[in-house]
Amino acid sequence: MKKTGMLTMTIVLLLLAAGLFAAGSADADSAVKPAAEKVLTIGVDQEAIGIDPHIVTAFSSHRRVDLMYNRLVRLDENLAVVPDLAESWEIPDNLTYIFHLREGVLFHNGREMTADDVKYSLERIMDPKTASPGRSYISLVDSIDVLDDYTVKLTLASPLASLLDALTSNNLSIVPREAVEEHGNLQKVAVGTGPFMLEEWVPDNSMTLVKNPDYFEAGAPVVDKVIYRVIPEAASLLAGVRSGDLDIAAINDGATIRQAKNISQVEVMNKPGINVRTFGFNTTREPFTDERVRRALALAIDRDEIVSMAEFGMGSPTGPIPVSATEWALPLSELPNTSPDYDKAKALLAEAGYPDGFTFNIVCSASYEGGLAVAQVIQSELKNIGVTAELEVVEWGVYIDRWVKRDFDSMVEIRGGSGEPDRFLYRTLHSTGGVNNFMFKDEETDKLLDLGRLQTVPAERKATYAELQEVLSEKAPLVFLYSPNENHVVGPRVEGFRQVGNGSLYYVTHTDVID
C-alpha cells in the first residue's frame, strides 16, 4: 500500500515543474517518518501578490496573512468578534474603545508586542502614503492613545458601532516598526505575531511556513509546517487532495465540488460564505418606483430553486444579512415575502396597475459574477406571475459600466457582504451609501441604519437590525437571494479544521494531521 503511494507521489513529482522538487521531496520525507514532522499542505489557486498585511488586497495574499499575523480582535467560526491580541476591551461610551492587550506576546523577531506597536500599526494604515485598503475601515478614528504598555485607547470622531468588526480585518494586523523600517515594507518578509513564521517562498510555486514556538496560545499551532502550493486549476486541486498530495484546498467551482462529493477519499466542507447574490431594482425607473411591484416580484422568487439550478446547490438562501452571520440574521421563515406566493404577487401587481404584468430588462453577464444562470432562473420564475423579463447579457466591461452608471431596470449581482450588518447594509442601502445602486431612498431605512451605528449594546443593535431586515424584505429595493458556499476540500489526514465563512484559514492553527 505504501509502495503504491510512493509510486504515485513519484509520478506526480515527475509531472510537476523542476522548481517544485524541493517542496515535494520534503513532503515525501514526512510520509516516510510521520512522527518526525507534521506537515500540512494547502492547495491554493492563486499566488499571493505580496504579503504586507496593511497593503494587500488580493484574496490569495489575505490567506497567507491569516497564519502569520494577528489583529486586535478576530472572527470566530460564527463570524462573531472574539479576542485576538486584545485580551478584552471596554466601550465606556460609543466614541471610546479601550483595548487590554495580552502580555508576553512575541513578534517573530523575538521582541515583545506592546501598545506602541498597535499605535504604530494603526497610524501606518491611516497614513495615505501606505495606500492601505484598511484606511477606510478606521477613518473615523480620531486619536490613538497608549495608556500603558498593554492598554490602548481609540477615540472616534463620530459613533461607529461596527468598528470592532472592522478591526478583525487582516489589513489591520499589528506589525513591528523596526521590521517595516528595515525592509521598507513587508511585501516579501513576514514579521508578525502569528502561529506560523515564513521560512521559504518560491514565487508561483510554493510557500513554506514553520511553527512559531513562542505563539501566545498554549498548544497551538499543532502542526510543524504549513506548505502552500499554487495550483491554478480547480480540477487539479481536487486531484491533489484525492492523491494525498494536498491536505486542504479551497475550491469555488460548483461543478468540481459536486464531483468531489462523489469521491470517498475526500471530505467536502462547506458553509454559506458572507457574499450575497442579489437581484436589485432601479427604484427610480417605472414600474420599480412602486414598492408593491417590487414586492410582487420578490414573491415570485423561489430561492431554493435558484440555488439548486444556478449554484449546483452550493449555497444557502439568505435575507438581507448573510445567513452565516448567525448573531444578526433572522431566519428567512421570519421575514415577509421570502417564499413564493403567486396569488398575492398577482394581486399586488393588479393593485399597482399591472394586472397583465409588464416587460423589463435584467442586466447580467456570462461570467460567474455576472449571474447569467441566476438571471435565467429568475426569468423563468417570473413567468408564473405574468411578468416578462428580458435578459440583457452584456460583456463584463459593459456590465461594470452599467453598474457604475446605474443604467439598468434590474441587475443580478454578487455583493461582498459582511457578517456585520452595518458594514454591509449601510453602504448598500443608506440613501448616502456608496454602493446604493438601487438609488433607494427611504426614511425608515436611513433612520434604522443611522441608529445602528450609534448602538454599542448588542441587544439594542439586534432589535434595530431585526426591524431593518423586515423593512427591507417588505420594501424590496433588491431581493437578497443566497450566499454561495465557502468550500474546502479536505483530505483524510486532516483533523480539526474549521471554516470561518469569509475564506480565512485561521483555524489551520488548530488543525492536526494524523498519519
Add this chain to the structure above:
Amino acid sequence: MTVPRLFKNGIAVTGLVIIVLYVLIIIVSFFWLPFDPSEMNSQRLLEAPSFTSGHLFGTDEFGRDILSRIMKGTTVSLVISIAATALGASFGILMGIWAGYLGGRWDNGIMRIADVLFSFPSLLLAIFVMAILGENTYNVIIAIGIVYIPQFARISRGSIIALKSNEFVRAARSNGAGRTYILFRHLLPNSMAPIIVQISLSLSVAILLESALSFLGLGVQPPEPSWGNMLSSARKVMMLAPWTAIYPGLAIVTLVLGFNLLGDGLRDILDPRLRNVR
C-alpha cells in the same frame, strides 16, 4: 442538366441528405417538441440520457431537455446561416461584378474596401461588429454577412474579369445591349459555378461562426437555445455531464459536414475541367 448530375455524385448526395434531415427536424420542431425547450425543472438537473425519463439526450444544468433545445436550435442555426450568407452574397456579388466589369478606378476603389475587410480574421471582424451593434440574433446575421462580403466580392470579380473579354460579350455589345443587360444576362449566369460552391461552403462556416459567437456570449442570447450557447453553458458541467456538450457538438459537426460535402460535390460537378474526367 446539373440537377441529375448532382444525384450521381455520391458526396453531394450525402451532404444533401444530411441537410434535408435537418430541414425535416425544423419542420417537425414547429409542430412538436419532446419537451418545452425553456421549461426548467429543479427535480431533473443534469440527468443522463435515458429512454425511461423521455430525455433521450439528457437534461442540462437547469433541467431542460437537451434534445428539444437542439431541435429548437436547429432553426436558429440554419436561419442565421442562410440569412447571413444571402446578405453577404448579395452585397459581395454586386460589388464584385461591378468592380470586375467596370475596371479601372471603380475596380480599385471597391476592391480596396474589400481588402480592408479581408485584412481582419473573420471571427475577429464578427466580434468587432457584434460589439458595435449589440448582442442579438439579427445582429449575428449582419455580423456574419459583413464577414462574407469581401469573399464574395473577390470571387465574383475574378470570374467576371475572366469572362468579359469573351466573344459572346462582344457580340452582345455590338448588338446594342446595355451594360446592365450584359452584366446580368450574360456575365453573371456564366460565372455562377464558383459562386454556388462558395455559397454552400459559406453556409457551413456561418454555422461555425454563429456557434463561436454564441459560445463567447456575443451571439444568440439565452434563454433562446442555439448550439453555440448550449456548448458554452455546457463547458462548466462537461466533466459531470458530458452529454450536455456532446449532443450540441455533434449537431454542429454533422450539419457543417453536410454543407461541406454538398459544396465539394457541387465543385466537382460544376468545374468544367473536371466535367469530362468522370
